[in-house]
Amino acid sequence: QVQLVESGGGLVKPGGSLRLSCAASGFTFSDYYMSWIRQAPGKGLEWVSYITRSSSYTNYADSVKGRFSISRDNAKNSLYLQMNSLRAEDTAVYYCARPMTTVVTTETDAFDIWGQGTMVTVSS
Amino acid sequence: SSELTQDPAVSVALGQTVRITCQGDSLRSHYASWYQQKPGQAPVLVIYGKNNRPSGIPDRFSGSSSGNTASLTITGAQAEDEADYYCNSRDSSANLIFGGGTKLTVL
Numbered sequence: 001q002v003q004l005v006e007s008g009g010g011l012v013k014p015g016g017s018l019r020l021s022c023a024a025s026g027f028t029f030s031d032y033y034m035s036w037i038r039q040a041p042g043k044g045l046e047w048v049s050y051i052t053r054s055s056s057y058t059n060y061a062d063s064v065k066g067r068f069s070i071s072r073d074n075a076k077n078s079l080y081l082q083m084n085s086l087r088a089e090d091t092a093v094y095y096c097a098r099p100m101t102t103v104v105t106t107e108t109d110a111f112d113i114w115g116q117g118t119m120v121t122v123s124s
Numbered sequence: 125s126s127e128l129t130q131d132p133a134v135s136v137a138l139g140q141t142v143r144i145t146c147q148g149d150s151l152r153s154h155y156a157s158w159y160q161q162k163p164g165q166a167p168v169l170v171i172y173g174k175n176n177r178p179s180g181i182p183d184r185f186s187g188s189s190s191g192n193t194a195s196l197t198i199t200g201a202q203a204e205d206e207a208d209y210y211c212n213s214r215d216s217s218a219n220l221i222f223g224g225g226t227k228l229t230v231l
Contacts, residue, residue, distance in 0.1 A: 035220070045159075045167065045210050047220035059219065095166060100178075110157035110172035110212065117166055 002026035002113055004096050009118030016086050016122070022079040022096030022115055030054075030074035031102040035111070036081050038092035038120075048094070049081065053102075064090075086122045093117040128156075128211055128223035135229040136201045144196045144226045146211030154213045156194035158187060161208045161225075170209075171196055198228075206230045 008020040022034070035050040049060045049070040058070050069082040079096050097111040128148040136142035146156050155174060159167035169178050171187035184199045194213075198205055211223040 037220075044225040045212075045222040047222065050220075061219070100169075100172065106155055107173035107176070109155065109214070110169050111159075111167075112169045112172075112178055114166040114168075 004098060004113055004115035006094060006096055006115040006118035009094065009120045011121045011123065012086055013124050014087060014122055017082070017084045018086065018120060020081040020083065020094055020118055020120070024077045024079065024098070029077040032098050033104070034072060034079045035097050036070060036094060037097050038094045040092040051079070083120070088122050091120060091122050093119050128213060128221055130211060130223040130226045132224070133227045133229065135231055136198070137231050138203060139200055141197065141199045142201055142228065144209050144228065146194045146223045147192055148213065149192055150213050150215050150221065151189060151192050151194050156187070156189065156211045156213045158196045159210045159212065161210065167210065201230050203230050
């Protein structure tokens with residue numbers, strides 16, 4: 001079945017680094033752009049980053065720009081998020097998410113597949 | 125504005141109809157999508173586009189939009205609909221934005 005499974009979360013000290021992974025299965029991963037979305041404890045959802053199908057373009061929320069880096073390996077059906085210079089406010093569950101369609105239109109601009117999330121805690 | 129505003133909490137009696145709203149300038153040019161999230165679970169898409177439901181979403185969920193306001197309506201709310209609901213759209217830079225979420229209580 002169509003599935004996304006995140007891993008790599010954990011406890012890290014402020015200023016530290018962590019690399020998250022998202023393993024995709026059940027669909028042609030290379031056909032979809034992919035996103036990372038996070039949710040701080042007790043808070044709402046926040047888009048973090050996205051990457052196009054061929055990795056030709058990436059974009060980041062202002063809150064993580066210059067510190068986080070998104071990448072993908074289509075041969076391994078995997079999405080990554082390299083997080084550097086971590087701060088307490090980066091503490092959150094991180095989800096990878098797939099859009100509904102391979103070509104996103106105004107009518108299909110939504111995420112129908114989400115992973116279960118991986119928890120990142122930044123604390124000394 | 126690049127924000128989406130939702131009421132923090134809404135309640136509805138079992139079997140009644142409830143509307144959850146999402147306001148933002150970007151909604152004048154972009155559709156909202158709606159997600160349901162239960163405690164400890166990942167969000168689930170319930171409405172996308174003009175008013176479309178993914179497979180498996182009950183037809184008591186519907187969406188609408190007028191001006192800068194998008195709405196999610198649950199007609200005949202059930203106990204299992206108690207959850208947080210988030211709207212999602214794009215800002216003027218085409219970046220994704222989410223509303224702050226609405227906690228729905230079914231009484």
